[in-house]
Amino acid sequence: MDREIQRSESPLSRQSRPTPTQSSAEILALEPVGAYHRLVLDTGSDVAARVSPGHFAALAIGGRDSSMLLRRAFSIHRADPGAGSIELVFAVHGRGTKALAAHHVGDSVDLIAPLGTPFPLSGGPVAAVLVAGGYGSAPMFGLAEQILDRGGRVGFVLGAASADKLFGVGLARALTPHVAVTTDDGSYGSKGRVTDPLPGMIRELGATEVHSCGPMPMLRAVTEIATAYGARSHTAVEEAMACGIGICMTCVLPVVGEDGVTRFERSCTAGPVFDGTKVRWEDAGTLPAGLEGADAMNPHRVPAR
Amino acid sequence: MSNIDMSAPLGSHVTLPNPVSTASGCAGYGRELHRFVPLSSLGTITTKTIMPYVRSGRPTPRMAETPSGMLNSIGLQGSGIDHFVEHELPWLAEQGARVLVSIAGERTEEFAEAAARLKGQPGVVGIEANISCPNVANRGLVFACDASSAYETVRAVRDAADPAQPVYAKLTPDVTSIVDIAAACTQAGADGLSMINTLLGMVVDADTLRPRLAGTTGGLSGPAIRPVAVRCVYQVYAAMRAGSVRKVPILGMGGITSGRDALEFVLAGASGVALGTVLFNDPSAPVRVLEELESALAERDFTSLQQAIGFAHTGN
Numbered sequence: 001m002d003r004e005i006q007r008s009e010s011p012l013s014r015q016s017r018p019t020p021t022q023s024s025a026e027i028l029a030l031e032p033v034g035a036y037h038r039l040v041l042d043t044g045s046d047v048a049a050r051v052s053p054g055h056f057a058a059l060a061i062g063g064r065d066s067s068m069l070l071r072r073a074f075s076i077h078r079a080d081p082g083a084g085s086i087e088l089v090f091a092v093h094g095r096g097t098k099a100l101a102a103h104h105v106g107d108s109v110d111l112i113a114p115l116g117t118p119f120p121l122s123g124g125p126v127a128a129v130l131v132a133g134g135y136g137s138a139p140m141f142g143l144a145e146q147i148l149d150r151g152g153r154v155g156f157v158l159g160a161a162s163a164d165k166l167f168g169v170g171l172a173r174a175l176t177p178h179v180a181v182t183t184d185d186g187s188y189g190s191k192g193r194v195t196d197p198l199p200g201m202i203r204e205l206g207a208t209e210v211h212s213c214g215p216m217p218m219l220r221a222v223t224e225i226a227t228a229y230g231a232r233s234h235t236a237v238e239e240a241m242a243c244g245i246g247i248c249m250t251c252v253l254p255v256v257g258e259d260g261v262t263r264f265e266r267s268c269t270a271g272p273v274f275d276g277t278k279v280r281w282e283d284a285g286t287l288p289a290g291l292e293g294a295d296a297m298n299p300h301r302v303p304a305r
Numbered sequence: 306m307s308n309i310d311m312s313a314p315l316g317s318h319v320t321l322p323n324p325v326s327t328a329s330g331c332a333g334y335g336r337e338l339h340r341f342v343p344l345s346s347l348g349t350i351t352t353k354t355i356m357p358y359v360r361s362g363r364p365t366p367r368m369a370e371t372p373s374g375m376l377n378s379i380g381l382q383g384s385g386i387d388h389f390v391e392h393e394l395p396w397l398a399e400q401g402a403r404v405l406v407s408i409a410g411e412r413t414e415e416f417a418e419a420a421a422r423l424k425g426q427p428g429v430v431g432i433e434a435n436i437s438c439p440n441v442a443n444r445g446l447v448f449a450c451d452a453s454s455a456y457e458t459v460r461a462v463r464d465a466a467d468p469a470q471p472v473y474a475k476l477t478p479d480v481t482s483i484v485d486i487a488a489a490c491t492q493a494g495a496d497g498l499s500m501i502n503t504l505l506g507m508v509v510d511a512d513t514l515r516p517r518l519a520g521t522t523g524g525l526s527g528p529a530i531r532p533v534a535v536r537c538v539y540q541v542y543a544a545m546r547a548g549s550v551r552k553v554p555i556l557g558m559g560g561i562t563s564g565r566d567a568l569e570f571v572l573a574g575a576s577g578v579a580l581g582t583v584l585f586n587d588p589s590a591p592v593r594v595l596e597e598l599e600s601a602l603a604e605r606d607f608t609s610l611q612q613a614i615g616f617a618h619t620g621n
């Protein structure tokens with residue numbers, strides 16, 4: 001293996017995965033926010049109390065006879081244990097999200113939550129930069145609150161293609177004075193990429209943790225910068241998912257394990273939050289060198305025994 | 306609830322409390338599904354296909370949603386039979402799961418090797434030989450597309466396997482005559498037939514102008530293929546009635562989402578039904594489908610599952 005994989009032991013605790021619950025959840029609110037939709041669901045159970053920042057929810061769209069069989073995954077933006085509700089923010093992308101946006105308050109959707117491995121949280125105070133692209137900021141405000149509750153400091157770097165695709169700039173400013181905003185077209189904040197203000201923000205805060213959520217090329221670039229500045233990089237990936245619960249094996253990424261061996265790991269169970277230095281970003285979508293079991297995919301190999 | 310006898314034969318000396326199984330590759334090795342459905346409540350859980358060695362599977366993208374279906378090209382990712390026997394099977398046995406272990410190889414000997422490793426293992430109620438995969442020794446032709454390869458492989462698995470474990474052969478519908486393959490498998494000693502596996506399909510992405518899946522083609526599953534699956538079960542059961550295929554239980558699958566769908570397979574000749582793609586939509590489907598099937602039988606005045614098996618063939 002030609003990459004560095006030895007990292008110092010993380011002081012952050014990997015959180016255990018709670019048992020997900022499947023339920024028919026009533027829509028309490030559904031309204032546009034900028035280019036997105038905000039969806040509040042009544043979970044009718046203790047689901048909200050079990051949510052940690054980085055967990056996601058998987059929705060089935062259109063009932064039992066729907067022609068859309070696969071689940072749609074969305075980060076949980078907020079969880080309100082008192083009300084038993086969770087809040088999602090979604091973009092209309094294809095057929096499923098289009099149908100979801102056409103739902104009404106009072107309709108029900110089949111919900112499974114909470115799912116996945118959330119962002120790791122330290123017991124004590126840390127300084128962290130939270131980086132997000134577009135709706136990728138959805139899980140970040142809850143995360144910021146948890147870090148602040150533990151006496152830590154946070155900064156935000158929020159980016160999007162254009163102003164309407166930014167989510168939560170106001171929420172970020174309410175939590176911290178350290179907020180940088182970029183847009184590709186310069187329609188809000190500074191023109192450029194989230195990676196432009198990131199080094200300055202890491203230095204300003206003396207950050208040891210960088211949490212990010214957004215498209216893969218962004219997560220890769222953020223990880224490179226975080227690593228160069230001596231901070232740990234926790235990345236929430238968005239890989240195409242069919243089930244969201246770990247039974248279909250569609251959502252895999254090449255990830256380097258504790259033993260230094262690369263395996264295809266499921267982003268719905270081992271992720272969506274991964275140590276960014278362990279994901280072989282440039283090799284996603286390939287069978288990279290050193291991937292365990294890749295030799296077995298070659299029909300001309302000599303049998304091992 | 307009604308008093309329907311839901312017991313279902315798996316082989317001549319194995320009977321299951323109910324006919325509902327999971328389809329291979331759609332429930333992993335059970336751990337994740339167990340959070341939604343207690344595995345002991347299933348007739349059997351069929352594992353993801355296991356090979357004698359570690360396999361990475363294919364690169365991503367591995368799936369595409371299609372109308373009432375999906376394409377997958379997972380490529381049999383797995384940690385190998387030893388890992389399964391050491392790390393997954395003991396847990397499954399502890400849960401009281403009845404496990405139908407799906408095995409495969411790229412050569413006949415590899416099938417036999419995997420089958421032998423399962424001898425006497427607690428929890429294993431049977432073996433499903435997934436012969437719908439390429440035979441490296443026969444120019445990559447799928448075992449189940451060639452009657453003599455199918456015969457040879459099923460024979461080898463039957464010989465290597467624990468005599469107490471029924472051996473099922475999993476058939477692909479992508480053949481000229483599924484009846485001929487079914488005949489070859491039962492002649493070779495198969496104790497049951499699982500059908501159907503996915504149909505080969507493909508999506509070209511009209512935006513990227515390229516095939517959607519990294520593997521170019523993939524297997525089509527879900528309700529979109531149900532009529533093909535019912536046809537296959539019906540044809541093979543008809544051949545059994547006519548005496549041209551030895552009579553063995555059929556595990557029917559392909560797009561089942563409800564008890565009514567399951568009943569369709571039973572009436573066509575299936576003794577058991579397996580749920581695949583529906584689990585991605587509704588992981589608690591097995592419990593629901595079993596209840597719905599039981600009610601559907603009661604509503605039609607059947608007093609046992611057994612009575613309904615192949616009923617569509619009678620009186621016409």
Ligand SMILES: Cc1cc2nc3c(=O)[nH]c(=O)nc-3n(C[C@H](O)[C@H](O)[C@H](O)COP(=O)(O)OP(=O)(O)OC[C@H]3O[C@@H](n4cnc5c(N)ncnc54)[C@H](O)[C@@H]3O)c2cc1C
Nearest residue numbers: 070071072073074075089090091093094095096097240241
């Ligand atoms: C962990 C996670 C968190 C996410 N959080 C959010 C969020 O907070 N807000 C938001 O708007 N979107 C989020 N997404 C992306 C969202 O899941 C997709 O945009 C959505 O599934 C597209 O569905 P569709 O029916 O519109 O598109 P289609 O293309 O019709 O979807 C077909 C199938 O492909 C899958 N799929 C397609 N695109 C994606 C994708 N980008 N990621 C995962 N699966 C995909 C769908 O789940 C579905 O099974 C998240 C994805 C993941 C994996």
Ligand SMILES: Cc1cc2nc3c(=O)[nH]c(=O)nc-3n(C[C@H](O)[C@H](O)[C@H](O)COP(=O)(O)O)c2cc1C
Nearest residue numbers: 328329330354377435501502526527559560581582
């Ligand atoms: C994601 C996925 C993975 C599968 N993996 C396997 C497998 O490993 N072995 C196998 O014999 N069949 C596999 N199948 C086929 C199913 O077991 C089943 O035969 C087929 O999907 C039809 O049933 P369904 O329409 O209910 O899904 C897979 C199907 C899907 C959708």
Ligand code: FES
Nearest residue numbers: 244246248249268
């Ligand atoms: S989405 Fe099905 S295993 Fe991850």
